[in-house]
Amino acid sequence: MIYKFIILIISFFIISCGADTFQPSLICPDAKNENSTQALSTIFPRSRFVKLETTDNSLIGRQVGKIKKHKGKYYIATDFARLVIFDVNGNFIQSIDKRGGGPGEYSILADYDITSEDDIAILDAKKIIIYDNKAQLKKTINLTITGFNVKVINDKYLICASGEEYSVYLVDKDGKILEKHFPTNDLPTLGKQVPFIAFGNDSILFQSEYSNTLLCFDVKNEKFTEIDLCCGNDYINKKEEEKLKKIHGMNYSDNFSGKNIIGGINSCKGYLVFSAGNRKAGLKIYLIDAVSREIKHVITQTNIDDISCTGTLSLLNNMSKSDASDCFITYMYMDKLINGLKNSPNQDDPSSPMKIFEGIANPEDENPVLIELGFE
Numbered sequence: 001m002i003y004k005f006i007i008l009i010i011s012f013f014i015i016s017c018g019a020d021t022f023q024p025s026l027i028c029p030d031a032k033n034e035n036s037t038q039a040l041s042t043i044f045p046r047s048r049f050v051k052l053e054t055t056d057n058s059l060i061g062r063q064v065g066k067i068k069k070h071k072g073k074y075y076i077a078t079d080f081a082r083l084v085i086f087d088v089n090g091n092f093i094q095s096i097d098k099r100g101g102g103p104g105e106y107s108i109l110a111d112y113d114i115t116s117e118d119d120i121a122i123l124d125a126k127k128i129i130i131y132d133n134k135a136q137l138k139k140t141i142n143l144t145i146t147g148f149n150v151k152v153i154n155d156k157y158l159i160c161a162s163g164e165e166y167s168v169y170l171v172d173k174d175g176k177i178l179e180k181h182f183p184t185n186d187l188p189t190l191g192k193q194v195p196f197i198a199f200g201n202d203s204i205l206f207q208s209e210y211s212n213t214l215l216c217f218d219v220k221n222e223k224f225t226e227i228d229l230c231c232g233n234d235y236i237n238k239k240e241e242e243k244l245k246k247i248h249g250m251n252y253s254d255n256f257s258g259k260n261i262i263g264g265i266n267s268c269k270g271y272l273v274f275s276a277g278n279r280k281a282g283l284k285i286y287l288i289d290a291v292s293r294e295i296k297h298v299i300t301q302t303n304i305d306d307i308s309c310t311g312t313l314s315l316l317n318n319m320s321k322s323d324a325s326d327c328f329i330t331y332m333y334m335d336k337l338i339n340g341l342k343n344s345p346n347q348d349d350p351s352s353p354m355k356i357f358e359g360i361a362n363p364e365d366e367n368p369v370l371i372e373l374g375f376e
Contacts, residue, residue, distance in 0.1 A: 025231035027293055029276060029286050039304040040312065043287060043297045046327070046374030047307050049353050050074070050090045051334075052367040058084055058092035060367050064331060066193045067370070069324035070114045074370065080108050083120065090370070096120065096135045104129060104137035113152040121157070123150040128157060128175075141175045151196035151204060153219055158204060160195050167208050168215060170222075181215055181224050182208055182238075185246055193321040197267045210253060210261040213238035229274065235260045264320055268328055271296070271375055285316075308332060308371060310340035315371070327374040335363040 041047065052058070052074075065077030072088040083096040098105045106124035113121050119138060120131045128141040128150060141157075147169075149160035155173045167182035167189040182189075189208045197205045199216070206215040212235035216225045228237070236259050244252040253261075256278065263275040263283065272290040277283035285299040301312050308315045315330060322329035332340075334357065341354050360366060 025228040027229065027272065027274075027286075027288060028231045029288075029295065038297065039306045040299075040315065041306050043299065043303070044307065044328075044373040044375060046372075048372045049356055050086075050088075050370040050372065051356050052086055052090045052370060053092040054365070054367045055092055057095050058086070058367065060084055062333070064318070064321065064368065065109075066111065067322045067329050067331065068112075068114060069322070069326070069329060071118065074329075075112065075114065075120075077109055077112060080110065083109065083112055083122070094135065096122075096131065098129075098131075098135075104131075104140065110147065111149045113150050115152050116154065121150060121152050123147055123159075141171075141173065143171065143175050144177065145169055145171075148191050149195045153204065153217075156222075158196055158206070158217065160189060160191075160206070162189065162191070168206055170217070170224075179224060182206075183242075185242055192264060194266055194323050197265045198325070199267065205265060205267075207262065207265045208238075209241065210256075210263065211236055211238045211241045212260075212262050213241075214265070229262055229265075230260075230276065235262065235276070266320055266322070266328070268324065268375070269326055306344070307373070308337055308340050309342075309344045310336060314340075319373070324372075327372045330371050330373065331368040332371060333364070333368045334360070334366040337369050338363050 052060070060076060060078045063079040065080065068075040073093065074086045076084045076086070078084060081097060081099055085093040085095070087093055099107065101107065106122055106129055108124055109122055110125055111123040115121060118133045120133070120135070122129045122131070125146050125148070126143050128143065129137065130139040130141070132138055143159070145159060145161045145164050147159040148162045151158040156178070157171050159169045159171060161167060161169055165184065166180040167184050168180065169177055170179040171177055195206055199205050202218060202220045204217040204219060206217070212229050214227050214229055216227050218225070226238070236256065244255055248255045258278055258280055260276045260278050265274065270290060272288040273285060275283050275285045286295055287297040287299065288295050299312065303312045305312045305315050310332065315332070318330045319328045338354070338357050344352065344354070357363065
């Protein structure tokens with residue numbers, strides 16, 4: 001269980017938004033540029049703290065789901081029930097909470113996405129509810145599958161399904177299934193906060209669990225293909241993973257061989273980052289220039305966290321929940337962040353993040369703080 005937790009903590013990678021074509025394998029990792037003593041501020045030189053306004057209407061609580069940054073707004077799902085929206089400076093805009101059984105209401109906020117028209121698509125297991133940016137109902141799409149993740153693609157939807165025959169379904173604007181991929185062998189796909197990852201402007205990647213095999217959807221041509229993330233045979237592929245599932249059930253990850261696993265995927269402009277490793281060698285996070293394929297940094301828990309001062313894994317823990325094109329977004333609760341920053345040698349500097357939190361009487365009652373981590 002500890003190993004699984006560590007995998008999830010550092011399971012992320014970032015892929016360039018500029019690539020439009022694929023090779024059989026995207027990258028061949030080479031750790032020659034590893035520098036475990038390097039400070040995170042040199043790896044993420046463009047970082048900033050966003051203090052979210054805390055009111056009765058904007059209170060997020062301790063059950064944060066996906067965080068999406070879209071056109072200068074932060075959309076934050078909380079408690080599988082509400083979507084709280086803030087501007088780029090953390091000021092509260094509105095909250096969407098329409099739980100119920102009536103028209104335009106949902107029983108659970110399983111996932112959400114934002115359309116090209118800035119409408120909000122909320123997935124409620126067996127249906128997708130479309131609201132405008134004022135939270136007014138526009139449309140309800142009934143589904144014949146049970147989904148727990150959604151990605152909007154023009155007037156179609158990618159659904160990551162639970163307990164179905166396949167892991168990924170493409171449905172149209174009326175809920176009709178157009179295609180289905182990645183058989184599940186009667187075992188549900190492991191849920192992730194952000195399983196559908198933009199690769200360039202015209203492609204979406206999906207990784208079900210720990211496999212090196214990714215499903216790629218070409219948005220322009222509406223075609224699915226399977227590709228490998230890393231070249232070589234020393235990574236668990238889809239067939240090997242499915243075989244382990246069939247033999248060992250949901251505890252199959254306890255029976256990985258010495259092969260490397262890929263913890264998860266995510267995306268950000270200009271770079272590719274992924275975690276890979278095994279129990280014997282441990283896990284490392286690779287930061288790669290997506291155009292040149294050159295490894296820029298290799299991150300481990302020994303890297304110096306001089307951004308939040310709470311520890312490398314603590315800072316990066318929630319990055320896999322973020323969906324943004326210009327940066328990674330992680331978050332930290334204010335009381336923990338303040339305690340970490342007290343250890344910073346620069347806390348008395350006028351530009352220190354500590355100045356953001358001056359005068360707050362009860363940090364444990366405040367909304368979490370968003371931390372944007374950018375590369376350039």
